[in-house]
Amino acid sequence: MKNLKGACMFGQSGGPTSVINASAAGVFIEALSQKNITKVYGLAHGIKGLLEENFYDMGKEEEKELLLLKNTPSSNLGSVRYKLKDSSVDETDYKKILEVFKKYDVRYFFYNGGNDSMDTCNKISKYLIKAGYDCNIIGVPKTIDNDLFGTDHCPGYASAAKYIATTLMELNLDAKVYDKGQVVVIEIMGRNAGWLTAAASLAGYKGLGADLIYLPEVPFSVEKFKKDVKRVMDENGGKCIACVSEGIRDKDKNFIVEKLSQEKAKDNFGHTQLGGLAIQLADLISQEYGVKVRGVEFSLMQRSAAHLASGVDVEEAFLAGREAVKVACAGITDKMVAFERDMSSGSYKCVFKLLPLDVVANAEKTVPLEWITEDGIGLKKEFIDYALPLIQGESKAPLEDGLPRFSKLKKIQAGK
Amino acid sequence: MKNLKGACMFGQSGGPTSVINASAAGVFIEALSQKNITKVYGLAHGIKGLLEENFYDMGKEEEKELLLLKNTPSSNLGSVRYKLKDSSVDETDYKKILEVFKKYDVRYFFYNGGNDSMDTCNKISKYLIKAGYDCNIIGVPKTIDNDLFGTDHCPGYASAAKYIATTLMELNLDAKVYDKGQVVVIEIMGRNAGWLTAAASLAGYKGLGADLIYLPEVPFSVEKFKKDVKRVMDENGGKCIACVSEGIRDKDKNFIVEKLSQEKAKDNFGHTQLGGLAIQLADLISQEYGVKVRGVEFSLMQRSAAHLASGVDVEEAFLAGREAVKVACAGITDKMVAFERDMSSGSYKCVFKLLPLDVVANAEKTVPLEWITEDGIGLKKEFIDYALPLIQGESKAPLEDGLPRFSKLKKIQAGK
Numbered sequence: 104m105k106n107l108k109g110a111c112m113f114g115q116s117g118g119p120t121s122v123i124n125a126s127a128a129g130v131f132i133e134a135l136s137q138k139n140i141t142k143v144y145g146l147a148h149g150i151k152g153l154l155e156e157n158f159y160d161m162g163k164e165e166e167k168e169l170l171l172l173k174n175t176p177s178s179n180l181g182s183v184r185y186k187l188k189d190s191s192v193d194e195t196d197y198k199k200i201l202e203v204f205k206k207y208d209v210r211y212f213f214y215n216g217g218n219d220s221m222d223t224c225n226k227i228s229k230y231l232i233k234a235g236y237d238c239n240i241i242g243v244p245k246t247i248d249n250d251l252f253g254t255d256h257c258p259g260y261a262s263a264a265k266y267i268a269t270t271l272m273e274l275n276l277d278a279k280v281y282d283k284g285q286v287v288v289i290e291i292m293g294r295n296a297g298w299l300t301a302a303a304s305l306a307g308y309k310g311l312g313a314d315l316i317y318l319p320e321v322p323f324s325v326e327k328f329k330k331d332v333k334r335v336m337d338e339n340g341g342k343c344i345a346c347v348s349e350g351i352r353d354k355d356k357n358f359i360v361e362k363l364s365q366e367k368a369k370d371n372f373g374h375t376q377l378g379g380l381a382i383q384l385a386d387l388i389s390q391e392y393g394v395k396v397r398g399v400e401f402s403l404m405q406r407s408a409a410h411l412a413s414g415v416d417v418e419e420a421f422l423a424g425r426e427a428v429k430v431a432c433a434g435i436t437d438k439m440v441a442f443e444r445d446m447s448s449g450s451y452k453c454v455f456k457l458l459p460l461d462v463v464a465n466a467e468k469t470v471p472l473e474w475i476t477e478d479g480i481g482l483k484k485e486f487i488d489y490a491l492p493l494i495q496g497e498s499k500a501p502l503e504d505g506l507p508r509f510s511k512l513k514k515i516q517a518g519k
Numbered sequence: 520m521k522n523l524k525g526a527c528m529f530g531q532s533g534g535p536t537s538v539i540n541a542s543a544a545g546v547f548i549e550a551l552s553q554k555n556i557t558k559v560y561g562l563a564h565g566i567k568g569l570l571e572e573n574f575y576d577m578g579k580e581e582e583k584e585l586l587l588l589k590n591t592p593s594s595n596l597g598s599v600r601y602k603l604k605d606s607s608v609d610e611t612d613y614k615k616i617l618e619v620f621k622k623y624d625v626r627y628f629f630y631n632g633g634n635d636s637m638d639t640c641n642k643i644s645k646y647l648i649k650a651g652y653d654c655n656i657i658g659v660p661k662t663i664d665n666d667l668f669g670t671d672h673c674p675g676y677a678s679a680a681k682y683i684a685t686t687l688m689e690l691n692l693d694a695k696v697y698d699k700g701q702v703v704v705i706e707i708m709g710r711n712a713g714w715l716t717a718a719a720s721l722a723g724y725k726g727l728g729a730d731l732i733y734l735p736e737v738p739f740s741v742e743k744f745k746k747d748v749k750r751v752m753d754e755n756g757g758k759c760i761a762c763v764s765e766g767i768r769d770k771d772k773n774f775i776v777e778k779l780s781q782e783k784a785k786d787n788f789g790h791t792q793l794g795g796l797a798i799q800l801a802d803l804i805s806q807e808y809g810v811k812v813r814g815v816e817f818s819l820m821q822r823s824a825a826h827l828a829s830g831v832d833v834e835e836a837f838l839a840g841r842e843a844v845k846v847a848c849a850g851i852t853d854k855m856v857a858f859e860r861d862m863s864s865g866s867y868k869c870v871f872k873l874l875p876l877d878v879v880a881n882a883e884k885t886v887p888l889e890w891i892t893e894d895g896i897g898l899k900k901e902f903i904d905y906a907l908p909l910i911q912g913e914s915k916a917p918l919e920d921g922l923p924r925f926s927k928l929k930k931i932q933a934g935k
Contacts, residue, residue, distance in 0.1 A: 119692070119693050119696050147698075148697070148698045151698065175692070176689050176692055176693065177689070177692035177693045177695070177696050178696045179692075181695075181696060181697070181698060182696045182697060183697065183698070184697070265921065265922075268922055269826055269922055269923060270820055270824070272922060272923060272925070273592050273593070273820070273823040273824060273825055273826070273923075274819050274820070274823060276535070276591070276592055276593035276595075276823065276925065277535050277592065277593045277819050277822070277823040278819075279593070279597075280535050280593050280594045280597060280598045281564070281597070281598060281599065281600070282563075282564045282567065282597060282599070287819075305922065306922070308920070309919070309920065309922050311925070379798065382795065397818075397819070399816075399818045399819060399820075400815075400816065400818070402813075402815045402816070403690050403693050403694075403703075403813070403815060404686060404689070404690070404815075404820070406693070407689040407690060407692065407693040408686070408689060409689060410685055410689070410827060411826060411827075413921065491920060491921065494921040494922070495920075495921040496921065497918070502913070503725070504724070504725065504907060504911075505681065505829065505907065505910040505911040505912065506681075506684055506685055506688060506721065506722070506725050506910070507685060507688060507689075509688070509692065509727070
């Protein structure tokens with residue numbers, strides 16, 4: 104436990120979310136108010152900005168613009184996908200990081216991201232401890248995938264879930280509009296964990312959901328899929344809505360999208376990309392049953408629709424950023440801020456806890472199998488009870504000319 | 520000009536929009552208040568419900584649910600795509616319609632839709648006039664495509680435009696997040712008219728738009744597209760966002776999506792569907808320049824995202840429904856309610872006018888070529904001035920459990 108005085112650095116990492124900037128706002132606003140923090144730096148493109156001494160002086164931003172970050176989607180400082188090598192294999196990056204920290208007297212480091220980013224955060228933390236350099240390091244969780252270990256949920260997930268549930272309700276009404284049959288297949292993000300696809304069941308809870316929901320947690324069979332769709336069509340005048348996770352796999356762990364692509368033709372680069380799954384599954388149904396089909400992909404919208412963010416999510420993301428700074432200033436290091444659900448009052452409340460970075464760095468949390476219905480095409484009440492409190496409330500950017508007024512930072516260079 | 524007493528019928532037709540039910544609410548609420556209207560019927564699936572005597576007694580609905588229709592997307596009564604044959608070719612449908620109108624004493628008929636629906640409305644109107652059956656018939660405009668002739672704009676367009684502009688702003692931030700190049704191609708609806716794709720320029724007006732915008736009004740060259748993308752990439756660190764209308768065609772009027780599909784392979788049914796254009800264009804860029812690409816389709820979301828509807832659009836759609844009933848009750852027939860922009864006060868105001876049904880039935884309004892920039896990849900200020908007033912304000916369903924509470928009608932059968 105060390106009470107340090109010096110500069111702080113904050114970086115964003117991994118895929119963008121609707122609320123990642125809310126955590127940034129929390130870190131910046133709290134850090135700027137802490138007397139032990141002499142300078143507040145925002146890294147351009149996360150760890151890359153650190154290695155290249157490319158970062159901004161956040162103290163020179165207007166408070167109004169920092170507050171607008173709360174409702175500005177995507178990573179405003181720029182993000183990165185950069186995997187640090189193990190320091191025992193290659194120390195180059197670590198030496199550079201230590202050099203930069205010393206040069207700018209960085210005594211606080213906050214890193215915002217998912218599994219891979221917490222791995223980065225953990226590696227830096229462990230290296231600096233070994234090197235005897237005092238720096239309080241706290242991870243701030245973020246991922247729409249909701250797959251971080253040890254935390255009740257992750258900032259970013261609830262807003263994506265709210266987008267998925269709301270949009271599915273709207274598409275449900277759209278898909279039912281004609282008195283002819285139609286099969287709509289909707290593809291939702293989530294390569295290994297089905298949390299996002301499971302959010303489709305929230306629309307079902309309101310009576311306007313999908314007939315079939317397939318998560319990556321359950322092995323997917325194309326033959327069973329065809330039969331499931333046929334059964335629903337027979338019951339519903341030829342209509343069926345199916346939601347599939349991009350990451351569904353067969354019992355041998357092969358991605359369905361790759362299998363289907365390979366069955367058609369090898370793509371031009373000899374590799375197959377995730378994506379295009381909805382259209383391929385819809386095509387299969389069209390070929391099999393000769394019905395009208397449509398493949399829909401929620402694509403980038405599900406992770407950047409800040410106009411539809413969950414109020415709970417925005418506020419929790421913001422507070423998680425503040426909490427990281429507070430605990431670091433209280434002398435804590437080598438932890439990630441995590442959420443614990445407190446239902447003791449009978450209603451949802453979220454409290455913070457701290458997890459060791461090395462515990463979260465190499466684990467993944469998927470949807471509990473016991474929350475999935477036995478037929479593998481739906482979610483049980485346990486999931487609804489879990490997810491519903493998270494998508495409550497609204498929080499969005501003010502409108503200017505009828506369109507969102509997102510944050511505009513000056514980004515004044517403070518590195519080299 | 521005849522002041523008639525009797526029942527009224529209302530039907531929805533063509534593709535759904537975010538605000539088509541707002542017009543339905545306007546028709547129902549106004550009609551239920553008119554003493555000359557004895558019964559208010561809502562047709563199941565438009566003209567099909569009329570031919571099959573399948574319609575509901577709207578007087579039996581709760582007013583609260585009728586008001587919730589204002590913010591409920593898609594056609595709540597069900598829609599239809601049914602083309603009436605010319606009465607000189609086949610009178611069967613017309614005779615049935617006349618029989619139904621007589622049986623239920625229908626003296627008012629309101630039909631809500633786009634070009635094809637106004638054609639239906641016009642044909643019925645002309646037939647009844649010829650048959651000497653008194654019935655006041657008024658068309659209510661609706662189409663996200665905004666291509667109805669003679670009206671400043673169409674209900675449904677502004678909400679889709681607001682969705683496109685807002686979502687593009689969010690995707691613009693998402694697409695810029697890494698410090699690596701990426702080309703994003705976004706496909707927007709609009710087969711013949713580029714109004715929807717043009718709405719991408721509203722995001723550009725706010726500084727977060729697309730680099731390239733291609734409307735169907737301008738012949739599309741794949742070679743020029745590649746060069747345009749390359750130029751933008753060179754200027755922007757490898758980043759480029761392009762918006763394309765699903766209906767872009769080459770100089771010989773061939774749809775680009777069909778050309779690209781045919782070049783690859785004939786699909787399994789020997790025909791090519793619109794859709795998949797974004798992914799195909801993105802693939803082309805990937806092959807040509809070896810950069811990371813992503814194809815995004817705004818798909819059904821752009822026409823059903825009621826949570827992001829324009830307040831102006833919802834209110835105008837509602838009032839257009841009311842206006843149709845009011846003028847019909849004042850004895851007017853054989854017209855469509857249309858909008859005229861009144862800028863005399865210096866700010867946007869919209870007033871109603873009436874257009875003969877046969878004038879709107881067979882005409883299409885595209886984006887004026889003089890509003891498109893000379894290089895064919897953007898819109899001029901004239902378009903911004905035109906579209907910006909339309910996307911102002913917000914209007915959406917109340918939330919229940921954090922999700923929209925859409926209208927739930929009882930739909931009590933009043934036909935056979």
